[in-house]
Amino acid sequence: MTVSVQEVPGVGSEEPVHQEPTGFWRRYIFSVDHKMIGRQYLLLSAAMALVGGFLAYGLRWQLAFPDTWVPGLGFIGPETYNVLITMHGTTMVFFVAMPMLLGGFGNFLIPLMIGARDMAFPRLNMLSFWTIFTGSLVLLASYVVPGGAAAGGWTGYAPLSARPIYTGVNWGLNLWLLAHAIEFASFLMGGVNFLTTAMTMRAPGMTFFRLPLIVWQELTAAVVFLLSVGPLIAGAVMLLMDRIAGTSFFVPAGGGDPLLWQHLFWFFGHPEVYVVLLPAAGLACEVLPVFCRKPLFGYRWIVYSTFAAGILSFIVWAHHMFVSGMDPRLAMPFSITTILISVPFAIMVFAMIATLWGGSIRFATPMLFALGFLAMFICGGLTGIFNGSAPANIPLHGTYFIVAHFHYTLLSGVFFGGFAGLYFWFPKMFGRMLNERLGKVHFWLTLIAFNATFFPMHFLGLAGMVRRISNPLQYPSLEPLQAVNVFITLSAIGLILAQVPFAFNIVRSLRAGEPAPANPWEATTLEWSTASPPPHDNWGETAPAVYRWAYEYSSPDAGEDWLPQDRLLALKP
């Protein structure tokens, strides 16, 4: 062999992967440091959440006070309403939830938790962020092109989306498709990076079954995304061909089949739910044992349940299509698989509850949000059982019951799971403590406003309030329900305003927060063994070695009630 170390610098696990840059651009903008990239993803997600929240405000105002002047937006007719609802869904799922839960937490946590110095492909990591950044710009640009932004629903159902004349939106919808394509490319890069990093760069002693759960759940989400997005990429190419090349994949008049789009969309769309939900559940799984001072209950069962949920997520998609006109014989098998997929999630939820059982619970803000996730997700999971079985789904599918369900599942994950993670790891990310009092105010206001917004939607849906209408007052049967719509809209505005203490808390802490110690929560996973924030190469001189699993709390052998993963021996009492 003629190769020497000098010729292949910086690729060994014990070598710093790259030197710490000193210039502003290399350090803060075009950074290859996973910790900076993770924070960039979080910032992007927060910026896009402002856009998505503003859209929600507009569409809720229209539903409560139809065809009146919306403060800050102007008059919203049915066409603009369609734009708002389409862009709200797209923005929140693809440009808020995924960048936050995968891009943000995945990038920041995976290398730290497995004891690596960076991702396997740091430059690919940088590229993935700037790719989704470009995708976000494309999505925002679609508002200002002639004809306005996409108005085909966030699911882009054909044939409505397949010909520009049907929605009156030409370039807006093409750019919408392009923004998706760019976003998918970004997360494909990210997913490959996550998986390669965790498979090849774990610290000595970090066996797969010593990985913290959030790592398992990020990895499962990455695999599920990688393997489910392909058919939708194919579908997006076909839809674009329908729009610009005159093909008829999804247009019945030309011999196409609109249901084919729905199959391709939901083949990805349902696994996508778990791509978002699993990391959120993982964040809660990390937070719960720390604040219960108790080992996590059923670690392996949660890991296996995560796999089972990931696998089953590929064979449940048609439960979104019970009323689409597909072959009714498909309703039974897809109902059965959907009921089956509630089993692994029930196991996870029971494991979380059992972790709480008998613990010495500390009600710090991260714990409150983790408990909030648990409670809200159980509500959403229970309505999922109704929606998943075809006989109940058919009358419910077109109503606000569905809207309530997916906000209780998805938004509980993003909101409560995401905030649990953010309050928990903020000291590690930024080196400052957040204010606990403001955090608790934020939690209680959010919890109350969240339930006031989405809980009445169950009843609204059961009472017959249909989805996809811009003006309920056009239907005499819905007029008596209008007071509920007004209440929901006011609560939704309250939910948005409830984020003000959070924003204030962040700004205040970044400017003048109390400096964070290395391990403020007395937690066991590896990232707490290094400084807050961690140095550029994460560990300084010596990278950690791992001696045990991630949840050794209240061990009778230890003097303290927690035993970090990288500590060889317990301090004797």
Added chain:
Amino acid sequence: MEAIATLPGAAAAHRGKVGIWWFLASEIMVFGGLIASYIISRMGGPGWEAEAHHLSVPLASLNTLILLTSSLTMVLACAAAERRDLGGVRTYLLCTIVLGLAFLGIKAFEYSGKIAAGILPGSAPFWSFYYTMTGLHGLHVLAGIVVNTLFFLGAAKVVRHPHRVEMGGLYWHFVDVVWIFLFPLLYLA
């Protein structure tokens, strides 16, 4: 000492291979979705076979031969890189690039003939799938040619990191295998 000195290179090669296999898994699903849509649509309606008869099997057979040969030259380029044989890497990469371009040239000739005969993507569902599937595959061939050209231009560096050629080769074989599916599905069935 020598074993320690080569460890970082081996680690990078291992990482690269793990990464490229995950990437290919996602690519399989892209073409898998397209091919499944094609098969299901074709089973759902009559008249597809008559449309398919407008395609030239001899040209496609020639193209199959060209692409399979290019996979051989790609493997030879990988082997040359492992031997750190700079001349061999350059020669075989150039062969692969030329064969790839030949494939695209014949494909372009087929397209232009069809378009001249008035057969467009919107003419029938079969042609929608034909243009989309072969077009997407053609873009992948083009991407492979670009990657191989970069290797060719930086051959001196590539010889020091032979795993890069191997990763490019894995992608090139994948593109080849996709064509092995498209050829019978579109031309022969």
